[in-house]
Amino acid sequence: MKPSAGFLLLAVLLLAAVRFAQARIIHSYFKLGSTLVLKPASVSARITSVVWKWDGELLAEWVEDVIPLTYYGRFGGRSEVNTNTGVLEIRNMTAADTGVYSVEINNQPQSQTHQAVRIREVPQPEVTVRPPMCGSSLENCTLSCDGDVKEAEPVEYFWKIGDGEWEQSGKIMEIINWEETQCVKMFSCRMKNPVSERRSESITNPSQQTTRNGATDCECRTNPAARSDIRVRF
Known part of the structure; x- marks a missing residue:
């Protein structure tokens, strides 16, 4: 007996709901000129590749013995990726650097993403x-x-x-x-x-x-x- 179309639709919706629940957005706040540090979730295996993206565009990538650590666009010269941990540091943050940062470790996109938000320092109360x-x-x-x-x-x-x-x-x-x-x-x-x-x-x-x-x-x-x-x- 073949499953009904309604059952298949329900299964797809449940799968999407599970994936949505697993997705996690981390708000990372910065002030102008500061250094932003983004930490990926830990992985059990040794890291052999890291790809960071900003709003879907390539920011940095590294593949062991294949692609040397490379930075793209305006992030070049002020960014650093630790290939042992996958941690990304961006110096001299600007207003244009707000957005969503995502990472792939060992060719696996991580469910958590980082929403970079620029804020001001608090005033003298x-x-x-x-x-x-x-x-x-x-x-x-x-x-x-x-x-x-x-x-x-x-x-x-x-x-x-x-x-x-x-x-x-x-x-x-x-x-x-x-x-x-x-x-x-x-x-x-x-x-x-x-x-x-x-x-x-x-x-x-x-x-x-x-x-x-x-x-x-x-x-x-x-x-x-x-x-x-x-x-x-x-």
């Missing part, structure tokens, strides 16, 4: 307090790690509370104005992306209470253990 008149009399306040991140994404945000460790979170941090939170002297934030990172200047805790003579009116001066109960919400 600044902590913005909202509302501007935030103080100890308000129930809560909001701190925002601000800066122009256009063309700098993806960006990660980190916050430093007092002299504590950096903690990864979101762009916005809400201060819950409890007594323990008022013990914190300073806040600062940091932006980070795959090509850079920068931190803000520290700002004074807007909800910190002071006495008439300007000293901090806070239990934490005599009870450091209370610092563990600081209330913030990301």
Whole structure:
């Protein structure tokens, strides 16, 4: 009994779905003038041939004892392929170098491809307090790690509370104005992306209470253990 046309079509679609699931796109970010390093998936056999392509066009090729390591087009003179590992390095990256990079190892195209994406360095961040008149009399306040991140994404945000460790979170941090939170002297934030990172200047805790003579009116001066109960919400 011959399989029906519907069954054959289903089999083809399932095979295509499996291949699509196995395909993997790796986003590789770079800034102008930097060096891009692309690593192929490891192979068990000894490498005897490597072919790299950019947007389907030949970039570099090498076949042991047949074709010497050769680079093509604008990649010549600023690229290097390690024939032992297949790793490709491209120096002095330009905006024109964005695109999809693929590799064949031992005549086998790898399912993973590399999407090269140009991004900017993150800006110098600044902590913005909202509302501007935030103080100890308000129930809560909001701190925002601000800066122009256009063309700098993806960006990660980190916050430093007092002299504590950096903690990864979101762009916005809400201060819950409890007594323990008022013990914190300073806040600062940091932006980070795959090509850079920068931190803000520290700002004074807007909800910190002071006495008439300007000293901090806070239990934490005599009870450091209370610092563990600081209330913030990301």
